[in-house]
Amino acid sequence: MTLLRKYTRAKVPLLLVCVCAALTLAAQEKPSPLPETEKHPQAWPATGARKPNIVLMLTDNLGYGELGVYGGGILRGAPTPRIDKLAAESTRLLNFNVEAQCTPSRSALMTGRFPIRSGTYQVPRGGVPEGLTVWEI
DSSP states (O other), X not given: OOHHHHHHHHHHHHHHHHHHHHHHHXXXXXXXXXXXXXXXXXXXXXXXXXXXXXXXXXXXXXXXXXXXXXXXXXXXXXXOHHHHHHHHTSOOOOOOOOOSSHHHHHXXXXXXXXXXXXXXXXXXXXXXXXXXXXXXX
């Protein structure tokens, strides 16, 4: 038996005992009480408060630079004045991820899950049970 194996076999039980002791101590610790502000959260404003307007646009085959607000528009041959005006009055989200196909993006929007977790990471193929049916093609 090599020295490394003997050393490893001797340390594994010790490591296991240390991990169990740490978990036991962590389980015995009492959780800290909630601050007063979290016990009684502020209620929503009563009547008269403006409700937020939310507009979500999901488009297919639209690149980042296609819209005028992001440097495209008339320069790319398709002016987008209404979208540019909407963007000027809105919050612009600049950190996002899109997929090359529409199916994963639509799935993520509808389910709130990463497309790979719901099995919708590509467009369904025709002719397979989970894919497109003949009348959908």
